[in-house]
Amino acid sequence: MKVKIKVWRQKNQESKGGFKVYDSPELNSNMSFLEMLDVINEDLTDQGEEPIAFDHDCREGICGTCSLVIDGKPHGPHQGVATCQTYMRSFEDGDIITVEPFRADPFPIIKDLVVNRKPFDKIIQAGGFVTVRTGSAPDANAIPISKEVADTAMDAAACIGCGACVAACKNASAMLFVGAKVSQLNGLPQGQAEKDNRVLNMVAAMDEAGFGNCTNQYECSAVCPKLITHDFISQLNRDFVAATVRKSFKSKPSTAKL
Amino acid sequence: MNIVTALLKTSIGKKIIMALTGAVLIGFIIGHLVGNLQIFSDPEKINAYAHFLQGLGPALWLIRLFLLLCVGLHIWMAVLLWCENKKARSQSYTASHTIQASYASRTMKYSGFIVLAFILYHLAHFTVKATNPEYNEMMWTLADGTVVPDVHLMMVAGFSSLTVSLFYLISVGLLSFHLSHGFQSMFQSVGLRTETWGRALKVISIVLSLAYFAGNAVIPLSVLTGKVSRPDSSIEAVAESVSSHLNTPSG
Numbered sequence: 001m002k003v004k005i006k007v008w009r010q011k012n013q014e015s016k017g018g019f020k021v022y023d024s025p026e027l028n029s030n031m032s033f034l035e036m037l038d039v040i041n042e043d044l045t046d047q048g049e050e051p052i053a054f055d056h057d058c059r060e061g062i063c064g065t066c067s068l069v070i071d072g073k074p075h076g077p078h079q080g081v082a083t084c085q086t087y088m089r090s091f092e093d094g095d096i097i098t099v100e101p102f103r104a105d106p107f108p109i110i111k112d113l114v115v116n117r118k119p120f121d122k123i124i125q126a127g128g129f130v131t132v133r134t135g136s137a138p139d140a141n142a143i144p145i146s147k148e149v150a151d152t153a154m155d156a157a158a159c160i161g162c163g164a165c166v167a168a169c170k171n172a173s174a175m176l177f178v179g180a181k182v183s184q185l186n187g188l189p190q191g192q193a194e195k196d197n198r199v200l201n202m203v204a205a206m207d208e209a210g211f212g213n214c215t216n217q218y219e220c221s222a223v224c225p226k227l228i229t230h231d232f233i234s235q236l237n238r239d240f241v242a243a244t245v246r247k248s249f250k251s252k253p254s255t256a257k258l
Numbered sequence: 259m260n261i262v263t264a265l266l267k268t269s270i271g272k273k274i275i276m277a278l279t280g281a282v283l284i285g286f287i288i289g290h291l292v293g294n295l296q297i298f299s300d301p302e303k304i305n306a307y308a309h310f311l312q313g314l315g316p317a318l319w320l321i322r323l324f325l326l327l328c329v330g331l332h333i334w335m336a337v338l339l340w341c342e343n344k345k346a347r348s349q350s351y352t353a354s355h356t357i358q359a360s361y362a363s364r365t366m367k368y369s370g371f372i373v374l375a376f377i378l379y380h381l382a383h384f385t386v387k388a389t390n391p392e393y394n395e396m397m398w399t400l401a402d403g404t405v406v407p408d409v410h411l412m413m414v415a416g417f418s419s420l421t422v423s424l425f426y427l428i429s430v431g432l433l434s435f436h437l438s439h440g441f442q443s444m445f446q447s448v449g450l451r452t453e454t455w456g457r458a459l460k461v462i463s464i465v466l467s468l469a470y471f472a473g474n475a476v477i478p479l480s481v482l483t484g485k486v487s488r489p490d491s492s493i494e495a496v497a498e499s500v501s502s503h504l505n506t507p508s509g
Contacts, residue, residue: 105345172343212342233446236449237274
């Protein structure tokens, strides 16, 4: 099979980008989308043209490095799949496929399809730490956790931080990412000690980075390669309300007044 | 950070303001509709009800100010959020793609603005009576002898106009549409929606919006089809009184 790709080319953050159309060589339909880009890049290199820059790492759907908006949908046509595990058999011979970078002002374009997702790292940093007992290893299962709580925390922890939620949201909101990262720890007994500070600080970092606001349309969860549910956005809102109310009324220790 | 700064300054806070003011406004429009449905009873009933509301005095003004505050905050936050959202995605995609966002949710700002235009007209029409000064002449004598504004006649006269009725139908239609997303959205914004009852919430939201539209639509339709009417004499009396006012040389 052969396809044409209409791809965004941009030299660097400052320069103005634009679309360019490239013909692919003969492809094996079982190639992944990224492998298709690889072979086009080989051609481009042979022709002395700059290859298309795109992010990729594990290529098995677990690292969250690959991005791309394919025909308007982050991570391509399927549900619950990252770009690296989207295969050319999902397209028709002769298709013209539009490939754009994730578009969000907090994610500036570095080159072509590569964007800077550093604000996500800042949000994670703002989440702070989890207090754990140091010294000898604790007894396994010393802290009782119900299966449901553990499973829900695991659902949230499945987030690979790729940023597709931001890319899909018409407001470039990071609420699904932040919701997942907050809920992952806030639901567990180990995460209780820093619960309120965690949610307040992470939301502050999210706002600081300039992400948009959630309008409850749930395009984020629809494109999430890990199928993170927007229940975690609701959970984030609830934790934020509770933390704000508690912080506003709770008496503070004398050291906080220094 | 205290509650006020959290509400006004954070992204989640602004959405909570949208949700809470929206909840108040939904409560108001439902109460307003129930009040209006008294048009199907004797004119005495709705006129007495309107007189009772007018008679609340300072309480009426407190309620009005509170509602105005809610409408103001709802619009102010909507504009702020919209500006921030535009700023977060200054360059849009070439290929657009919508997966599960409802049409109502994507058109909230348009339905909202048309409803605002309608509210302004509605206040000018029935509350201030600026568009129709002859409504000031419409009076009704209650059973106890008090002479009060004839709200029933005002409604019948207003909806006798096809243009007014059409604008009204379109506006309440858009308001119901706005509500179909707004009602379920407010539960998500304050963190009360979960997938466990999300489907039920969606159904409740749509049923509520349809019921609200039906309740409102039935009023102008009943007037236009003559199901709710007043003897021609009462309308003519007003027309005569207005024309005699106009013919009386002033000064």
